[in-house]
Amino acid sequence: EIVLTQSPGTLSLSPGERATLSCRASHSVSGSYLAWYQQKPGQAPRLLIYGASSRASGIPDRFSGSGSGTAFTLTISRLEPEDFAVYYCQHYGRLPPTFGPGTQVDIK
Amino acid sequence: QVQLVQSGAEVKKPGASVKVSCKVSGYTLTELSMHWLRQAPGKGLEWMGGFDPEDGETVYAQEFQGRVTMTEDTSTDTVYMELSSLRSEDTAVFYCATYRSWYPFDYWGQGTLVTVSS
Numbered sequence: 001e002i003v004l005t006q007s008p009g010t011l012s013l014s015p016g017e018r019a020t021l022s023c024r025a026s027h028s029v030s031g032s033y034l035a036w037y038q039q040k041p042g043q044a045p046r047l048l049i050y051g052a053s054s055r056a057s058g059i060p061d062r063f064s065g066s067g068s069g070t071a072f073t074l075t076i077s078r079l080e081p082e083d084f085a086v087y088y089c090q091h092y093g094r095l096p097p098t099f100g101p102g103t104q105v106d107i108k
Numbered sequence: 109q110v111q112l113v114q115s116g117a118e119v120k121k122p123g124a125s126v127k128v129s130c131k132v133s134g135y136t137l138t139e140l141s142m143h144w145l146r147q148a149p150g151k152g153l154e155w156m157g158g159f160d161p162e163d164g165e166t167v168y169a170q171e172f173q174g175r176v177t178m179t180e181d182t183s184t185d186t187v188y189m190e191l192s193s194l195r196s197e198d199t200a201v202f203y204c205a206t207y208r209s210w211y212p213f214d215y216w217g218q219g220t221l222v223t224v225s226s
Contacts (some may be wrong), residue, residue: 013140035212037153044203044216045153056214088153092212095167099153 002027002091004100012108019076021103023089028069033093036065036074039102040085048087049074054103110134112204112217117187119223125192128220130204132185141207142187144178147219148200156202162209194224 003026013019022044026084035051037045047056049065052072076083084107089100132140143158153200157168157178166178172191180187187204188219202220 035208037212044205044219045213046216047212047214050212070126090153090212093210096169097155097212099155101152 001096002029002098003083004089004091004098006087006089006100006103008103010104010106011103012106013079014108015079015081017072017079017108019079019083019105021074021076021087021105023067023072023074023100025070025072027092029072029093031093032068033091034065034067034072035090035092036063037088037090038083038085039088045088050092078106081107110140110206110215112206112215113204114204114217114220117129117221117223119225120194122195122226124194124224125190126194126221126222127128127188127190128202128204130187130217132191136184137180137185137187142178142205143205143213144176144181144189145203145205145213146198146200147203148197151200158207159208160209191222194222196224198222199224205217 005024007022034052036049039045048059053065064075065072086102086104088102090100111133113131115157118126120126141159141161146154156172160167177190203218206215
């Protein structure tokens, strides 16, 4: 089972700033089967990125994903007010899927 | 467009069981595989299990083995997750989500809060 760690735990930024979130895997993620989700309070997670760098349908292009192997990054180029939320990375592919503990992006 | 609508909040006593439903619309269950995830208050996401279309079997996370049963009713396009021997640590929001092999969870239900309290 692949264990995912995310950093930082909390990121405090202002609207318009760039956010860089990290996800590290305990073992190499084959096929870049790494996804990112956004979750707002009281809502279900929303898929943002799959295959480490492909945006899901309807996701704005200010969200981008990169990385391979054991190190992955989610970048939000310019934070909009609606982007303040918790972000999770997930390894998928062979079951069981695993999630990172999340990064909270707060308004500074 | 897939829509998943889950049953309402539940309050259960320790030791009891809970059965949460998730109705699918926009597609039929013959076209989809469904999985269940748990999220304790203020915590992260935890996969519980679901139907693996590659093996044709329902698989469960080791943590829930023996306590969880996932079933489906194709006549109503509804899936169910029953969790037994509830304890306070099971207090959480439970989500159903669509699953395709080698793809992340792209459609989610709205979540069902289950509170376990004496």
